[in-house]
Amino acid sequence: MTNEQKALFIIFGGTGDLAQRKLYPSLFNLYKQGFLKDHFAVIGTARRPWNNERYQEIVRNSISGMEVTAKQANEFSSHFYYQSHNVNDTQHYETLRKLADELDQKYTLEGNRVFYLAMSPQFFSIICQHVKTQGLVTDNGYNRVVIEKPFGHDLQSACELNEEINQYFPEKDVYRIDHYLGKEMIQSIPALRFSNNLFNALWNYRYIDNIQITLSEALGVEERAGYYEDAGALRDMVQNHILQTVALLTMNAPMTYTDEDIRKEKISALKALRVYDAAGVKHNFVRGQYGPGNGQVAYRDENQVDPESTTETFVAGRIFVDNMNMANVPIYLRTGKRLTKKETRIDVVFKNAPYNIFGDGQLNRNILSFKVEPNPGMELRLNGKKVDYEEYSIETMKLHHEHGAKTQSKMPVGYEKLLYDVLKGDSSSFSHWDEVYYSWRFVDSVRNAWDNETLAADAFPNYECGSMGPQASKDLLAEDGNNWYLSPDED
Numbered sequence: 001m002t003n004e005q006k007a008l009f010i011i012f013g014g015t016g017d018l019a020q021r022k023l024y025p026s027l028f029n030l031y032k033q034g035f036l037k038d039h040f041a042v043i044g045t046a047r048r049p050w051n052n053e054r055y056q057e058i059v060r061n062s063i064s065g066m067e068v069t070a071k072q073a074n075e076f077s078s079h080f081y082y083q084s085h086n087v088n089d090t091q092h093y094e095t096l097r098k099l100a101d102e103l104d105q106k107y108t109l110e111g112n113r114v115f116y117l118a119m120s121p122q123f124f125s126i127i128c129q130h131v132k133t134q135g136l137v138t139d140n141g142y143n144r145v146v147i148e149k150p151f152g153h154d155l156q157s158a159c160e161l162n163e164e165i166n167q168y169f170p171e172k173d174v175y176r177i178d179h180y181l182g183k184e185m186i187q188s189i190p191a192l193r194f195s196n197n198l199f200n201a202l203w204n205y206r207y208i209d210n211i212q213i214t215l216s217e218a219l220g221v222e223e224r225a226g227y228y229e230d231a232g233a234l235r236d237m238v239q240n241h242i243l244q245t246v247a248l249l250t251m252n253a254p255m256t257y258t259d260e261d262i263r264k265e266k267i268s269a270l271k272a273l274r275v276y277d278a279a280g281v282k283h284n285f286v287r288g289q290y291g292p293g294n295g296q297v298a299y300r301d302e303n304q305v306d307p308e309s310t311t312e313t314f315v316a317g318r319i320f321v322d323n324m325n326m327a328n329v330p331i332y333l334r335t336g337k338r339l340t341k342k343e344t345r346i347d348v349v350f351k352n353a354p355y356n357i358f359g360d361g362q363l364n365r366n367i368l369s370f371k372v373e374p375n376p377g378m379e380l381r382l383n384g385k386k387v388d389y390e391e392y393s394i395e396t397m398k399l400h401h402e403h404g405a406k407t408q409s410k411m412p413v414g415y416e417k418l419l420y421d422v423l424k425g426d427s428s429s430f431s432h433w434d435e436v437y438y439s440w441r442f443v444d445s446v447r448n449a450w451d452n453e454t455l456a457a458d459a460f461p462n463y464e465c466g467s468m469g470p471q472a473s474k475d476l477l478a479e480d481g482n483n484w485y486l487s488p489d490e491d
C-alpha cells in the first residue's frame with residue numbers, strides 16, 4: 001500500500017521557471033502514485049498579484065503535457081493556493097502564517113511543513129529568518145527547508161550563508177538540493193559498488209586505472225547568461241554535481257545504508273580531495289570557452305555576455321581523492337556547454353590483466369559505464385574470444401543493461417524522488433554542509449589560481465560549438481597515456 005504523506009508545501013518563487021517546469025510536475029507524479037492524496041496543500045508565493053484561480057490554472061498548464069485526465073488535473077490543482085508576497089516584507093509573513101494555519105486545519109496536515117526556496121540565493125537567509133521569527137514554524141510537526149543551488153558563490157559566502165540559515169534551522173532540517181543526486185543511475189552507484197563482490201573487491205587503486213566523468217551539454221547559456229557570466233562552468237557544475245558524483249564513486253562503504261552513515265563517508269571522501277596550488281591547477285585543469293560553429297554564435301556574442309568575457313564554458317580536470325583505497329587513481333572530469341551532444345556518463349576504467357598470454361597485442365580495458373542520461377543504463381566491457389576458425393584471438397564484448405520501457409516509465413525524475421525523500425525525512429540524497437564546505441574548498445583553489453593568472457589575449461575562444469571542448473582536454477589524458485572513452489565527436 002502506498003504510504004500517503006501529510007504536508008504543507010510553501011514554495012517561495014511559486015511563479016518561477018523551476019516551480020513550473022520541475023516542481024509542479026514532480027508533485028503531480030507523487031499525487032498520481034498516492035504519496036500525496038487528501039492531506040496535502042501547496043502555497044505558492046511570489047511578487048505577482050495572482051489569485052488562487054490564476055495559480056491553479058498555471059499548475060494545470062505545467063502538467064498538461066503529462067498523462068493526466070481533466071478530473072485529476074482539477075482535483076490536484078485544487079490543493080494549490082496563491083499568496084502574493086514580497087519576501088523582504090515582514091508583514092507578508094503574518095498573512096502567510098494565517099493561511100498556512102488555516103490549510104493545516106482544513107487538510108489535517110499535523111503541522112508538517114516543507115519550505116521550498118525556489119528563488120534567487122540572495123533571498124535564502126531572509127526567508128529562513130522570517131519563517132522562523134514570524135511563527136511559520138510549527139511545534140507539532142516537522143519543519144524542513146529545501147534550498148536550491150547555488151549554495152554560496154565561494155567558500156566564504158557559503159560559510160556565511162550556512163551560519164545565517166543555521167541560526168533558524170538546524171542542519172538536520174536543511175535539505176540542500178542537488179538534482180543530480182535524484183537521477184536513477186547516480187543513485188545506482190552505491191548499489192553496484194557495494195552489492196556486487198565483483199566490484200566491491202576491485203574498487204581500489206590496485207585494479208582501477210582511472211575514472212572518467214563527463215557531463216556534456218549541447219545547449220549554450222540560453223537565458224541564464226546573466227547568472228552564468230559570473231558563475232562559469234566550474235561553479236555551476238563542478239562544485240556540486242561533479243564533486244557529489246566523485247564522492248559516491250570514491251567513498252568507503254558506509255556501515256549501513258542510512259543517511260547518517262552515507263553522509264559520513266561522502267564527507268570523508270570530499271575532505272580527501274587533493275587541493276592544488278597554482279602550479280597544480282595549471283598542470284591538472286583546462287578551461288575553455290566556445291567560439292562559433294555548427295550554426296551557433298560564440299559565447300561572447302550571446303545576449304547579456306561581455307564581448308571580452310573570460311568566463312569558462314568548459315572545464316576538464318584531473319583530480320585525486322587521497323584515501324587508502326583510491327589514492328593516486330586519476331579521476332578525469334569534464335563538463336561544458338555547446339558540446340557534441342547532451343550526455344552524462346561515468347566510465348570506471350580497470351587496469352589490464354598483468355600479462356597477456358594471447359600474443360603481442362594490447363588487451364582492451366574492462367570498463368564499467370554508468371550511463372546517466374539520455375538513456376539510463378549500464379555497460380560492462382569485457383574481453384572475450386572472437387568467433388574464428390583459424391586463430392584464437394580476443395575481442396571486446398559489451399554487456400549492456402537498460403531498464404525496459406515499463407521500468408523507465410516508473411522511474412522517478414530527479415525532483416520527484418528528492419521531494420519524496422524530503423517528505424520521508426531521508427536526507428541521504430542531499431548535500432550535508434560539510435560536503436558543501438569541502439567541495440568549495442577544492443573549487444576555490446582552482447578558481448583562485450585562474451583569477452590570479454593573466455589569460456593570454458587569444459586564449460578564448462578555444463573550442464568550436466559541436467566539438468567536445470578544447471584539444472587541451474584530450475592532451476590532459478594523453479599525458480597519462482589515456483584517452484576519453486566517451487568521444488561522440490569522433491564517432
Ligand code: NAD
Nearest residue numbers: 013014015016017018046047085086087118119120148149
Ligand atoms: P525565476 O527567476 O524563474 O523565478 C524566481 C521567482 O522568485 C519568481 O516566482 C519571482 O516572482 C520570485 N521573486 C523574485 N523576487 C521576489 C521577491 N522580492 N519577493 C517574492 N518573490 C520574488 O528563477 P528559477 O529559474 O525558478 O530559479 C529559482 C532557484 O532555483 C534559483 O536559486 C536557481 O538557481 C535554482 N535553480 C533553477 C533551475 C531551473 O531549471 N530553473 C535549475 C536548478 C536550480
